[in-house]
Amino acid sequence: MAMSSSQVPVTVLTGYLGAGKTTLLNRILSEQHGKKYAVIVNEFGELGVDNDLVVNADEEVFEMNNGCICCTVRGDLIRIIEGLMKRKQKFDGILVETTGLADPGPVAQTFFTDDDVKARTRLDAIITVVDAKHFLGQLEQGDEAQEQVAFADVILLNKTDLVSEDELKKVEGKIKAINPYARIHKTEKSKIELDAILDKGAFDLKRILEFEPDFLEHGHDHDHEEEVKSLSFTSDRPVDPDKFQKWMGALLQLRGPDIFRSKGILAIDGAPKRYVYQGVHMMMDADWGQPWKDGETRSSKLVFIGRNLDGENLKRGFEDCLK
Amino acid sequence: MKLDLGNPDWRQTLPPSRSVAADAPVVACAFSRDGKIAAFALGDGGVRLLPADIKEQAPAAGEPVHQGAVLSLIADPTGDGFLSGGDDGRLLRLAADGSASEITHQKGKWIDKLAAHRDKGLAAASVGKMALVIDKAGEIREFGPHQSTVAAIDFSKDGSRIACAHYGGITVWSIGQVSLPPRRFAWAGSHVALKWSTDGKFIATGTQENDIHVWRIAQATDMRMQGYPAKVKSLSWSADARWLYTSSQPVFTAWPFAGKGPEGKPPLQFGDEGAGLISVVAAHPSAEFVAGGYDSGELQLGDIKTRRSVVLKMSDGSAISGLAWSPDGFHLAVGNDNGDMLVIDLRR
Numbered sequence: 001m002a003m004s005s006s007q008v009p010v011t012v013l014t015g016y017l018g019a020g021k022t023t024l025l026n027r028i029l030s031e032q033h034g035k036k037y038a039v040i041v042n043e044f045g046e047l048g049v050d051n052d053l054v055v056n057a058d059e060e061v062f063e064m065n066n067g068c069i070c071c072t073v074r075g076d077l078i079r080i081i082e083g084l085m086k087r088k089q090k091f092d093g094i095l096v097e098t099t100g101l102a103d104p105g106p107v108a109q110t111f112f113t114d115d116d117v118k119a120r121t122r123l124d125a126i127i128t129v130v131d132a133k134h135f136l137g138q139l140e141q142g143d144e145a146q147e148q149v150a151f152a153d154v155i156l157l158n159k160t161d162l163v164s165e166d167e168l169k170k171v172e173g174k175i176k177a178i179n180p181y182a183r184i185h186k187t188e189k190s191k192i193e194l195d196a197i198l199d200k201g202a203f204d205l206k207r208i209l210e211f212e213p214d215f216l217e218h219g220h221d222h223d224h225e226e227e228v229k230s231l232s233f234t235s236d237r238p239v240d241p242d243k244f245q246k247w248m249g250a251l252l253q254l255r256g257p258d259i260f261r262s263k264g265i266l267a268i269d270g271a272p273k274r275y276v277y278q279g280v281h282m283m284m285d286a287d288w289g290q291p292w293k294d295g296e297t298r299s300s301k302l303v304f305i306g307r308n309l310d311g312e313n314l315k316r317g318f319e320d321c322l323k
Numbered sequence: 324m325k326l327d328l329g330n331p332d333w334r335q336t337l338p339p340s341r342s343v344a345a346d347a348p349v350v351a352c353a354f355s356r357d358g359k360i361a362a363f364a365l366g367d368g369g370v371r372l373l374p375a376d377i378k379e380q381a382p383a384a385g386e387p388v389h390q391g392a393v394l395s396l397i398a399d400p401t402g403d404g405f406l407s408g409g410d411d412g413r414l415l416r417l418a419a420d421g422s423a424s425e426i427t428h429q430k431g432k433w434i435d436k437l438a439a440h441r442d443k444g445l446a447a448a449s450v451g452k453m454a455l456v457i458d459k460a461g462e463i464r465e466f467g468p469h470q471s472t473v474a475a476i477d478f479s480k481d482g483s484r485i486a487c488a489h490y491g492g493i494t495v496w497s498i499g500q501v502s503l504p505p506r507r508f509a510w511a512g513s514h515v516a517l518k519w520s521t522d523g524k525f526i527a528t529g530t531q532e533n534d535i536h537v538w539r540i541a542q543a544t545d546m547r548m549q550g551y552p553a554k555v556k557s558l559s560w561s562a563d564a565r566w567l568y569t570s571s572q573p574v575f576t577a578w579p580f581a582g583k584g585p586e587g588k589p590p591l592q593f594g595d596e597g598a599g600l601i602s603v604v605a606a607h608p609s610a611e612f613v614a615g616g617y618d619s620g621e622l623q624l625g626d627i628k629t630r631r632s633v634v635l636k637m638s639d640g641s642a643i644s645g646l647a648w649s650p651d652g653f654h655l656a657v658g659n660d661n662g663d664m665l666v667i668d669l670r671r
Contacts, residue, residue, distance in 0.1 A: 053391075055410075056431050058451070060471045062490050065512030065532050073531070075490055075513050076472060083410055083433060086392040088347030088367035114531075115553055 007122040009199055010094045012107050014148045015129030016138050017100030020158040024129055024190035025097055031194055035092040038084050040077065042099040053091065055080050059099060061106045064113065070257040070281040071113070072106040078114050085120050093198065094121065101144050104128075104151040105260065105281055111203070112283035125202035128152035128182070129190065133162040135171050143307075146228040149175055150260045150305045152182040153202035161188045178228050179305055181263075205276050205287045228260075230305040233315055237322040238269035239300050244321040248277075248284070251317060256282030259306040265289065267298035269323050326612055326669055328624065328631045333671070338635060340667040341377040345369070345384070349658025351396040352645035356441065357403045360419055361656035363645065363664045364393035370407050372421050375654050377668050388415055388423040397446070400439040401459050406446055408434025414448055414457075427455070427463060436475055440482035445498070447485050449473035454487050456498055466496045466505070474515045480523030488514035488528050493538070495526075508538045510545065516556050522564035525580060529555035535569060539584075546586055548578060552600065559606040559613070566591070566627060568613050570601045575615055575625040575632060594625045594632025603646040605655075614655055616643025622657055624669075635667055 015021045029037060038053040062075040077096065084094070098107060104126055111123035128148045131138070138145035149155065155175060160168055168186070175184060185192055244266065252259065259281060266275040277286035292298055302318055327333060347367035354361055354375065363371045368387030374380075389409030396407045405417045412429040414437075429450045436449040444459035452468035454476055467473070471490035478485055479495075486495045492509040508526070514536065516529035527537045535548040535555050548569075557570035566577040567585075575594045578585040599619035606613050613625045614635070622636035622643060641661035648655060657665040 055433075058472060060490065062471070062513045062531065063511070065510075065530065065534075073513075075474075075531070078531075079435070079472065079474065083392065083394060083435070086348055086350050086366040086394065087410075088365070088392070 007120060008091065008094055009124035010096060010111065010121050011124050011198060012096045012098065012104060012126045013129065014098045014102060014104045014126060014151070015100065016131060016134070016145050016148065018134070019100070019129040019131040020156070020190040021097055021129050024156065024192075025095060027190055028095065028194060028198070033194060036089070038091045038094045040080055040094065040096045042097055042102070055084070059102060068256070068282055070105070071109065071283070073110040073113050074106050077107065077110050078117055081117050081121055093124070103144065103147055105147075108151065108280040109283050112280055112285060123203040124198070125153040125200040126151050127154045127156065127197055129156045129158050130171070130175065132157055132159045132168055132171050136174065139174070146178055147260065149178045149182070150228050152179060153200060154197050155182045155184045156190060156192060156197070157184055157186045158190055159188065160186045179230055181230065181303060181305070203278070205278065205285060206289065228305070228307050229309065230303060231309050231311050231314060232301060232303045233318045234299055234301045235318070235322055236297060236299045238298065239266045239321050240323055241268050241275070247317050247321050252279060252282045252284060258308055259304055261305045262303065264300070264302040266300045267292070326610070326624070326626070328626045328629060328633050333633045338667050338669055338671065339377060340665050341373060341381070343371070343373060343381060343664045345371055345662040345664060347662055348660045349645045349662060349664060350393050352647045352656040352658045352664070353396050353398050353405060354647055354649040354654065354656060355403045355405065355419065356398045356400065356650065358649040358651055358654070359403065361647070361649075361654070361666045362396060362405045362417070363656065363658050364396035364407055365662070366392040368393060368409065368411070370396065370405065370417055370421070371664060372419075373664065373666055375649055375666060377666055382421075385421045388417065389413060394433060394435055395437040397437045397439045400441045400446055401444045406437055406439070408437050408448055426457060426461065436473070438477045438485070440478040443482035445478065445482055447476050447478065449476045449487065454485060454496070456485060464498070464501070469494055474513070475517035475528070477517050477519040477526075479519050480521065486517055486519055486526050488517035490514070493517060493526060493528060495540070508543065508545065510536050515554060516558055518558040518560060520564045520567070520580065521560045521562055524564070527558050527567055529558060533571070535578075537567070546584070548585070548590070557601070557603045559604050561606045561611070561613070561627070562609050566606070568604045568606050570604045573597055573600055575601070575613055575623070575627070577613075577627060591627070593627065593630035594623060597621045597623055598638040602642050603644065605646045605648055608648050608650060608652050610652060612652075614646055614648065616646045616657060618642040620659055636665065
């Protein structure tokens with residue numbers, strides 16, 4: 001039999017209650033794309049999901065017993081993915097719907113932590129559906145709405161038909177203040193071309209560079225009152241790899257719970273290739289990326305998205321790693 | 324019982340076997356109580372039955388009995404067939420001829436793990452956060468809910484209790500005395516495998532953090548074994564309860580439980596280093612042998628007395644996913660991720 005060794009892409013759908021996750025899910029499943037998806041839905045799913053391979057999940061968030069407090073995984077996902085992989089019938093992707101109040105962190109970390117999950121699947125992207133009408137109100141109600149936006153690779157700014165131009169601008173501004181690196185798609189009734197959201201490779205280190213145009217964009221007006229926000233740092237001076245490792249290791253150890261996501265492209269002193277890395281809380285993945293071209297400006301860039309980030313401190317830390 | 328691993332024949336030739344291919348991964352395998360049939364649970368919902376006698380004609384594969392994948396398979400403790408659990412939520416009793424009857428259907432849930440106690444004729448199944456115990460009469464008793472999904476389940480030696488592994492430790496229930504509160508043994512983290520020792524004194528678990536945890540039940544003391552490069556999903560106690568065999572090492576790895584126990588001692592590691600890591604380990608039902616299937620597809624037979632091992636199957640790149648001894652210890656059933664099903668005859 002033909003056993004595919006390639007990893008199955010996993011797309012995570014988050015978003016507040018009523019934002020339109022299930023509508024998006026059903027849209028993905030009903031579209032005539034000829035692809036087969038396994039769907040992992042939460043037990044509090046709002047509407048029925050129409051698919052022959054739906055698994056109910058309990059959202060069991062497990063702390064790893066390794067002394068790292070933010071090191072949490074979704075135990076149910078590990079078990080379900082292992083079970084799904086036993087099936088004869090393979091699928092083109094797995095869609096994971098989280099509850100409206102879920103923290104996307106443990107889901108993302110599962111794909112960094114568990115060797116069996118890593119061997120068989122890859123996290124493709126976190127899609128967050130935002131309810132344009134209620135988002136600002138939801139921000140007041142707790143941390144979930146902003147965390148879901150902070151974690152996102154792709155944001156569906158949904159229900160745009162229910163708000164005025166001005167309101168929409170305000171919501172979009174707020175989203176960008178939290179996370180300027182996610183691609184925002186404005187939608188009504190979660191209607192979107194699937195190419196825009198599936199198979200994006202947002203967690204693929206090799207593709208971090210493809211995100212460069214957005215990724216290296218400067219000049220967002222940050223609202224500095226924001227509790228959850230993103231910060232980026234750039235430099236044309238080469239990075240000392242030992243110092244960087246030490247600093248980043250200590251930083252994530254200490255501040256990991258507050259750093260939701262981090263990404264970086266580094267010009268390591270004397271190295272012919274870019275060094276790319278990304279992290280979710282304390283977990284980090286790193287690899288060599290594309291080689292630098294002759295005459296190209298070797299600039300490094302770091303991005304942090306998190307809560308209560310100390311910009312001055314981070315800036316100093318990064319600068320101490322430069323030659 | 325004589326399996327002479329020192330015999331040059333054993334080292335130079337592979338033992339006779341029957342090999343049949345399915346086009347879905349093997350999930351688990353088991354021998355029937357009478358040892359006459361080897362069964363292989365498959366990812367397409369089928370359970371393939373093959374005669375243990377490798378010369379006997381194998382019947383054709385039947386229709387799948389489960390709708391999705393079979394998740395677990397054990398010998399029926401009350402007959403000469405099998406019990407199977409699936410991701411279709413059904414727990415089935417399969418007769419020796421392959422015909423299926425439903426014991427329970429838990430809609431929307433998975434029948435994840437199964438265990439049996441042969442003398443008492445009891446079977447146990449994990450279903451979400453609950454554990455079910457099915458007695459000879461087919462009556463189902465429920466235990467739980469546990470604090471998280473039950474990841475593994477096993478009976479005590481005397482069949483009076485069941486142990487369930489979950490997040491945060493294990494829970495031990497007295498089957499006959501429903502009014503008795505369960506005993507909980509806590510250890511932080513998620514426990515993904517569990518085996519009660521063959522003398523009833525210890526319960527071992529494998530954890531999400533690649534450790535092994537073992538509790539002494541009477542004293543409620545515990546110990547932790549570290550240093551594995553992967554999760555230990557397969558545990559097997561030797562028939563005399565002197566050794567706990569563990570997967571996830573390139574050689575046979577056994578923790579000594581005779582005398583004062585393993586505290587402060589290294590595990591005994593023996594045999595030839597195989598390709599990859601052991602993915603499934605199964606102690607012989609009565610003697611000092613152990614079978615280990617590797618994630619590379621290699622299969623070895625080890626003898627803890629002489630500390631030798633021989634290769635029973637070469638690596639082929641497809642991880643061994645199921646391994647079972649016949650009750651008399653003369654046959655092995657072996658399955659892999661590729662759907663290859665093997666019955667090996669060790670009598671020479």
